[in-house]
Amino acid sequence: MPDAARIEREDVLLFLNCCLAATGQATFVHGAHAQQFGTAFVHAYMLHGYRRLYALCLAAGINAYNAAEIVFQLLRAPRAGTEVHARHPLENALITHALREMSPARVYRLFARLRAARVNNRRTRAVIKGYLASRDLAFDALKYRRHVKSTLKHVHHPAPGELGPFLFQSPHGRTFDTPLFEAWRAAHFSERAVYELPYTVAEGFAAKHRIPRERFLARIEPRMTDAERGRLARTRAAHAKAPAAQLSASALSGLPLERLWATILALPLKAREAQQDVLRAALARAARRALGRLTGEARAQLEALGRTALVIDNSYSARGVRQTRHRSLAVALGVFTLLDTALPDVRVALSHPLHASDPLFAHAHGDTALARPLLDVMRGTPRMPESVLIVSDGWENAPAGGVHAVLHAARTRLGFRGFALHINPVFDPVDFAPRALSTGLTTVGARASSDVVTALFFARFAQGLDTPEGLEHTLERGALAWLAEHDADGGAHG
Amino acid sequence: MAELSFAGLSFAPAQTWASVRVVPIMRDAPAPPLRLARQAVNAGATVKLDARTRYTSYVPHALVVRSAAGPQAAYGTALTKDGTLQKKRGHAWMDMHRLAKRLPSDGRHAGGARFLPLHVAIEGFLALHFGGPDVAWAAYSERALRHGFSPRWEAFCAGSGLYKLDDALRWFEIRDGQVGAALFLGSMLASVMITPHPDDYRALHRTFLTDLFGDTLYWEALYGAPAAPLPIAVHQMDHVQSWDDVAAVLDADHAARQAQSAAMLDEVRTAPRGLSTVMKLGAHKLMRFIPDLAPGAAHHLGEMIVGADGHLAYLKTLRLAPKQARRGHLLQTLAAHDWALPTAADAMGVTEKQLLNRIVDAGFGAMLRAHLRERG
Numbered sequence: 001m002p003d004a005a006r007i008e009r010e011d012v013l014l015f016l017n018c019c020l021a022a023t024g025q026a027t028f029v030h031g032a033h034a035q036q037f038g039t040a041f042v043h044a045y046m047l048h049g050y051r052r053l054y055a056l057c058l059a060a061g062i063n064a065y066n067a068a069e070i071v072f073q074l075l076r077a078p079r080a081g082t083e084v085h086a087r088h089p090l091e092n093a094l095i096t097h098a099l100r101e102m103s104p105a106r107v108y109r110l111f112a113r114l115r116a117a118r119v120n121n122r123r124t125r126a127v128i129k130g131y132l133a134s135r136d137l138a139f140d141a142l143k144y145r146r147h148v149k150s151t152l153k154h155v156h157h158p159a160p161g162e163l164g165p166f167l168f169q170s171p172h173g174r175t176f177d178t179p180l181f182e183a184w185r186a187a188h189f190s191e192r193a194v195y196e197l198p199y200t201v202a203e204g205f206a207a208k209h210r211i212p213r214e215r216f217l218a219r220i221e222p223r224m225t226d227a228e229r230g231r232l233a234r235t236r237a238a239h240a241k242a243p244a245a246q247l248s249a250s251a252l253s254g255l256p257l258e259r260l261w262a263t264i265l266a267l268p269l270k271a272r273e274a275q276q277d278v279l280r281a282a283l284a285r286a287a288r289r290a291l292g293r294l295t296g297e298a299r300a301q302l303e304a305l306g307r308t309a310l311v312i313d314n315s316y317s318a319r320g321v322r323q324t325r326h327r328s329l330a331v332a333l334g335v336f337t338l339l340d341t342a343l344p345d346v347r348v349a350l351s352h353p354l355h356a357s358d359p360l361f362a363h364a365h366g367d368t369a370l371a372r373p374l375l376d377v378m379r380g381t382p383r384m385p386e387s388v389l390i391v392s393d394g395w396e397n398a399p400a401g402g403v404h405a406v407l408h409a410a411r412t413r414l415g416f417r418g419f420a421l422h423i424n425p426v427f428d429p430v431d432f433a434p435r436a437l438s439t440g441l442t443t444v445g446a447r448a449s450s451d452v453v454t455a456l457f458f459a460r461f462a463q464g465l466d467t468p469e470g471l472e473h474t475l476e477r478g479a480l481a482w483l484a485e486h487d488a489d490g491g492a493h494g
Numbered sequence: 495m496a497e498l499s500f501a502g503l504s505f506a507p508a509q510t511w512a513s514v515r516v517v518p519i520m521r522d523a524p525a526p527p528l529r530l531a532r533q534a535v536n537a538g539a540t541v542k543l544d545a546r547t548r549y550t551s552y553v554p555h556a557l558v559v560r561s562a563a564g565p566q567a568a569y570g571t572a573l574t575k576d577g578t579l580q581k582k583r584g585h586a587w588m589d590m591h592r593l594a595k596r597l598p599s600d601g602r603h604a605g606g607a608r609f610l611p612l613h614v615a616i617e618g619f620l621a622l623h624f625g626g627p628d629v630a631w632a633a634y635s636e637r638a639l640r641h642g643f644s645p646r647w648e649a650f651c652a653g654s655g656l657y658k659l660d661d662a663l664r665w666f667e668i669r670d671g672q673v674g675a676a677l678f679l680g681s682m683l684a685s686v687m688i689t690p691h692p693d694d695y696r697a698l699h700r701t702f703l704t705d706l707f708g709d710t711l712y713w714e715a716l717y718g719a720p721a722a723p724l725p726i727a728v729h730q731m732d733h734v735q736s737w738d739d740v741a742a743v744l745d746a747d748h749a750a751r752q753a754q755s756a757a758m759l760d761e762v763r764t765a766p767r768g769l770s771t772v773m774k775l776g777a778h779k780l781m782r783f784i785p786d787l788a789p790g791a792a793h794h795l796g797e798m799i800v801g802a803d804g805h806l807a808y809l810k811t812l813r814l815a816p817k818q819a820r821r822g823h824l825l826q827t828l829a830a831h832d833w834a835l836p837t838a839a840d841a842m843g844v845t846e847k848q849l850l851n852r853i854v855d856a857g858f859g860a861m862l863r864a865h866l867r868e869r870g
Contacts, residue, residue, distance in 0.1 A: 315667050367506070367668075367669050368667065371726070372741075375737065395665075397507060399747060399751065400723035400724065400726070402726055402744070404728060412731075413732075413735070414740075
């Protein structure tokens, strides 16, 4: 009969993996509906069984989809779960700060979801009003007009100043004092005013004024966010009448590592070869930026990996689906870039090396053969690696069980004593966990390359070196530090 | 009796999903100088075989085989017009001439042939003793003696109706250099497809969904045991001393899987009985075969294009349901005994009355006189 501590540890690990890997989008194997169904179950289970841990996970570096889901579940059911006494102050603080960390579009969609679920308790209204008070409502009303309008109506928040007339009345026949609103009103008639608006709002007006695409994208660039700039870099290059599509370094500079890799993977091989200097420089910059954001403790854990061997699964299933094309492979390559920048000795092997063995020219191709790359990367130089990381979606088929067999041989017969971890970017809603390659190998989910640090942290817990109480204390410490650092900043995030 | 030659072909580890197991087939030898192209038809087709015989079926696509040396058309180009497409009561219908038709070379394409995949093989099976009894015994009706078994028909299940076949094909990861696949449903080998060139296979990979399968395969896909992936046995690593030993274990496992796949395909390899050539294409021949229809394990029909050295350039097989094979076997036995019912019944080990019942159960009741058709 397994004891309660072990069950608790497995449950918490299940939930953390779900929070790191699941995004509710369709994956190569399962559709979006199945993913959402699976994650909804895991969330409901944790809410009722481990409410305090559930709320503390908001501070654990999980992805925004799951953070929004946690906030939704906590607000919808204020009394569900164990330990009824006095938990709300911590929960409220965590919720407030989690909302500020998320992108505003996601927060407003969350509010719409609360509205649709008819959640109307005082706590929810207070949270929403607090969020609205921390935002520049003029900008939000311009960019997320429909959402702000219905949110204001939901919580009966007064619309101060010109917000009311802007949202609820026609712009014709009046002028606005707020510069943003006035620019918006003028954009109906004047092309110059279009370039003072945020990019998504200006798009509609550009179509109205029939501005040529290339000119519009060039002039609106200062108003784009980093993600938009990166996403549209290729469109701009395609519209510019240049012989080969050239990505500008500035467009690539703001992207996180896996987005940058996804952009690179979308380029044909010749284009990658032609621009490899630009791409390598952008990768190095992004990696340094990601490393700079790590805390000292996280950095130390990363460096404790030592001599690292990395196996990347670039089989056809790493291509993903149309909405998140190449995401699994981009995460894997991002992990490689991060480790390569942080550590002195990193050896990498791809499951299908197509064009030399330079990961810059990787391609999602072929079947999932991980045993031989693992063998190659572990035996390459005289000394055995100290850590082995495998990034794969877990559907090993050439042959199945290859990783298990090779690791078993390495551990029992060839003297490998190091640390081995399987990072899986894909969540399997049928088993409520990322699919495991081997029973002896810890599997942790990760959807962003910087999650590798969180993955290392949770791997220690999963391997039994930390008890659930220890994890709770660590999460609590992390949560308080997270809240404190935000209070020290003092302001709302843009 | 002949055997198919899988020389120059090797197998890769299988990929499984639900009850579907797909074994990739790779070509070691250089590709034969042929290319296949797919010509969409998506219509019912009445194929004029000769002056008096028609073959009718739903045809999803036709295959055009051309010499690789000549000019190649890009995929998707409309190739030569085959027949007129009409709409009859909302269904598209086409009249075609011949199941396998030679195409002359024009300026844009090399010469070759257009044939209807699988239908070439099925027609060989349906044509078995299609003419009816040769000897006018009293038991046979006038209709059988005059018109034979017309219409002789068989029903199959389309691949799109098989449980999870669509998903399995969508998630299948095509290997580099893969030219074919062997499809297993549950424990049964359903079909083998081999194409000349890896790009041809990529284009034809999903045609398993429009292929024909005997109805037992429908039940096997639904209720057969889930095809579990066969992992490497970890105990094989118990005696390794070095990394080279580990590599040797992986190689040995690969070789063992090869042998196992080759053994699983034995029933197709030894299937051909009535081999007949349909058309000659330069050094290659388009042939078809029917299996030994005696009650036994598996009955695989097939069509293939073989080179002069016997190497397979193209192969496609279809597994008959036992009931269909029994029908063919019944006709063969009757024909072998000069259509005399008492002799044939003795040879099959049943009484004459039981043989008459078998004939009626097989759907050939129309060949008997009316008073013999009643069961009793």
